[in-house]
Amino acid sequence: xxxxxxxxxxxxxxxxxxxxxxxxxxxxxxxxxxxxxxxxxxxxxxxxxxxxxxxxxxxxxxxxxxxxxxxxxxxxxxxxxxxxxxxxxxxxxxxxxxxxxxxxxxxxxxxxxxxxxxxxxxxxxxxxxxxxxxxxxxxxxxxxxxxxxxxxxxxxxxxxxxxxxxxxxxxxxxxxxxxxxxxxxxxxxxxxxxxxxxxxxxxxxxxxxxxxxxxxxxxxxxxxxxxxxxxxxxxxxxxxxxxxxxxxxxxxxxxxxxxxxxxxxxxxxxxxxxxxxxxxxxxxxxxxxxxxxxxxxxxxxxxxxxxxxxxxxxxxxxxxxxxxxxxxxxxxxxxxxxxxxxxxxxxxxxxxxxxxxxxxxxxxxxxxxxxxxxxxxxxxxxxxxxxxxxxxxxxxxxxxxxxxxxxxxxxxxxxxxxxxxxxxxxxxxxxxxxxxxxxxxxxxxxxxxxxxxxxxxxxxxxxxxxxxxxxxxxxxxxxxxxxxxxxxxxxxxxxxxxxxxxxxxxxxxxxxxxxxxxxxxxxxxxxxxxxxxxxxxxxxxxxxxxxxxxxxxxxxxxxxxxxxxxxxxxxxxxxxxxxxxxxxxxxxxxxxxxxxxxxxxxx
Numbered sequence: 001x002x003x004x005x006x007x008x009x010x011x012x013x014x015x016x017x018x019x020x021x022x023x024x025x026x027x028x029x030x031x032x033x034x035x036x037x038x039x040x041x042x043x044x045x046x047x048x049x050x051x052x053x054x055x056x057x058x059x060x061x062x063x064x065x066x067x068x069x070x071x072x073x074x075x076x077x078x079x080x081x082x083x084x085x086x087x088x089x090x091x092x093x094x095x096x097x098x099x100x101x102x103x104x105x106x107x108x109x110x111x112x113x114x115x116x117x118x119x120x121x122x123x124x125x126x127x128x129x130x131x132x133x134x135x136x137x138x139x140x141x142x143x144x145x146x147x148x149x150x151x152x153x154x155x156x157x158x159x160x161x162x163x164x165x166x167x168x169x170x171x172x173x174x175x176x177x178x179x180x181x182x183x184x185x186x187x188x189x190x191x192x193x194x195x196x197x198x199x200x201x202x203x204x205x206x207x208x209x210x211x212x213x214x215x216x217x218x219x220x221x222x223x224x225x226x227x228x229x230x231x232x233x234x235x236x237x238x239x240x241x242x243x244x245x246x247x248x249x250x251x252x253x254x255x256x257x258x259x260x261x262x263x264x265x266x267x268x269x270x271x272x273x274x275x276x277x278x279x280x281x282x283x284x285x286x287x288x289x290x291x292x293x294x295x296x297x298x299x300x301x302x303x304x305x306x307x308x309x310x311x312x313x314x315x316x317x318x319x320x321x322x323x324x325x326x327x328x329x330x331x332x333x334x335x336x337x338x339x340x341x342x343x344x345x346x347x348x349x350x351x352x353x354x355x356x357x358x359x360x361x362x363x364x365x366x367x368x369x370x371x372x373x374x375x376x377x378x379x380x381x382x383x384x385x386x387x388x389x390x391x392x393x394x395x396x397x398x399x400x401x402x403x404x405x406x407x408x409x410x411x412x413x414x415x416x417x418x419x420x421x422x423x424x425x426x427x428x429x430x431x432x433x434x435x436x437x438x439x440x441x442x443x444x445x446x447x448x449x450x451x452x453x454x455x456x457x458x459x460x461x462x463x464x465x466x467x468x469x470x471x472x473x474x475x476x477x478x479x480x481x482x483x484x485x486x487x488x489x490x491x492x493x494x495x496x497x498x499x500x501x502x503x504x505x506x507x508x509x510x511x512x513x514x515x516x517x518x519x520x521x522x523x524x525x526x527x528x529x530x531x532x533x534x535x536x537x538x539x540x541x542x543x544x545x546x547x548x549x550x551x552x553x554x555x556x557x558x559x560x561x562x563x564x565x566x567x568x569x570x571x572x573x574x575x576x577x578x579x580x581x582x583x584x585x586x587x588x589x590x591x592x593x594x595x596x597x598x599x600x601x602x603x
Contacts, residue, residue, distance in 0.1 A: 051183030137214030491553025
């Protein structure tokens with residue numbers, strides 16, 4: 001520890017709960033789902049808003065552990081964010097030697113950090129578990145961790161090109177949200193959880209506690225789960241009453257006659273639960289006893305459709321995607337809904353989660369580690385995060401630069417490369433436009449994570465340059481109507497989704513002349529008659545193969561257009577595509593009827 005370094009926080013340096021306290025709390029736990037109904041949930045959410053967090057937090061935790069959809073999508077989001085290329089990086093413009101010392105200190109801290117659950121000591125891990133615990137804020141709005149510092153007095157680690165630095169590590173205990181209240185606008189600790197009342201103890205935010213704030217998805221998700229549970233109950237009751245066939249007895253005899261009583265006894269012996277006897281019936285050829293089944297009594301589709309909708313809403317909240325694009329089979333008497341093209345939405349969602357985690361880590365951990373090891377008031381010259389977090393959205397920049405280049409605008413390549421964090425070489429003033437520069441290979445990166453980031457950035461610029469060259473070579477005879485390459489990529493994702501999920505993808509592409517274009521999966525047709533009667537993606541794949549089907553988005557994006565009465569014909573390279581202007585006579589988006597390779601002698 002250097003002479004100017006501060007001492008590690010001394011308050012509460014051990015685990016937050018003793019074994020006896022944990023045992024007492026476990027005996028006091030109850031299953032909140034037994035009380036969960038719309039009225040109670042609304043009351044718990046109202047209490048959460050005024051700072052009484054416990055009832056809602058306990059309910060949300062039980063739901064996340066027991067719902068068949070949340071136990072999949074919630075860990076998926078947490079795992080995805082925690083498994084990214086997190087690392088320690090030097091700040092730009094900082095003194096190189098001193099930044100290297102800060103980075104080495106932080107790297108040691110994160111390499112040796114430990115994580116556990118204050119209420120369940122069986123859960124143990126390192127950096128990835130710390131990040132997963134922080135990600136719980138996306139579900140519960142707050143994720144609170146208790147910091148137990150682990151000083152290593154006298155230990156110094158060498159830094160290449162600079163002087164050695166002191167080190168420190170820590171154990172972070174995740175503490176369930178029902179141990180806190182927020183009635184004053186600042187979280188306060190409740191040692192006995194919900195049994196502690198509503199006035200908690202002030203917390204030391206300078207080195208003892210860390211809080212991550214997220215989206216609080218369970219505010220909305222809990223409502224989905226409540227009505228999902230009620231629907232399950234209704235469906236169960238429906239099955240108990242109507243799923244089993246009911247015997248019907250018919251007799252020409254009256255109710256009080258011996259023959260009528262005999263029929264009644266026969267039906268009761270057949271099924272003591274429910275049955276029907278029709279007395280004074282007309283003579284007919286029908287058998288005297290029949291069974292009435294659920295068919296024709298009521299439709300059970302509504303139960304399944306409602307449950308499916310709640311599950312899709314949960315998936316949308318946690319994994320992204322437009323509800324109108326979620327994959328679903330056709331409704332009875334209606335059309336199939338499209339598959340979700342949610343890659344971009346998921347990336348954006350995860351990027352937001354990463355920024356929140358990096359911000360909390362910088363505020364509560366990075367600054368304290370540097371203060372302990374280098375002295376109070378020392379500004380950190382390194383940070384914990386992702387390698388490209390300080391760069392702008394490369395996807396947006398790539399598409400914008402490509403859009404301008406496709407339209408003939410001279411985009412300055414050196415400016416684009418600088419914003420992407422890569423260097424260009426052999427650039428003349430006359431050639432400093434997309435398509436006229438070569439890209440220098442990046443220097444050997446400091447970490448594997450940074451190598452991955454540099455490779456992605458390099459590919460981004462190369463793709464922009466290649467698109468500009470391609471556009472210049474193909475411009476003649478192929479007028480541009482928007483960002484073709486963006487729509488081609490979007491269409492390829494839609495085609496892949498339609499093929500793999502065998503579903504319709506609505507608004508799969510957007511064409512400035514033709515408007516929105518749907519990819520309907522359709523029916524393959526009669527295989528014995530060369531797939532006659534088929535239309536959509538299915539017959540293209542069945543007749544020509546997936547490779548041809550995957551060429552169709554390029555045909556739509558770049559092809560020349562020929563309008564017919566009810567059809568639109570597009571041609572590009574060796575392939576053709578045919579779009580319909582209506583769907584069975586009804587106005588609709590243009591939709592893909594068929595596509596094929598021109599050398600084939602068939603449509």
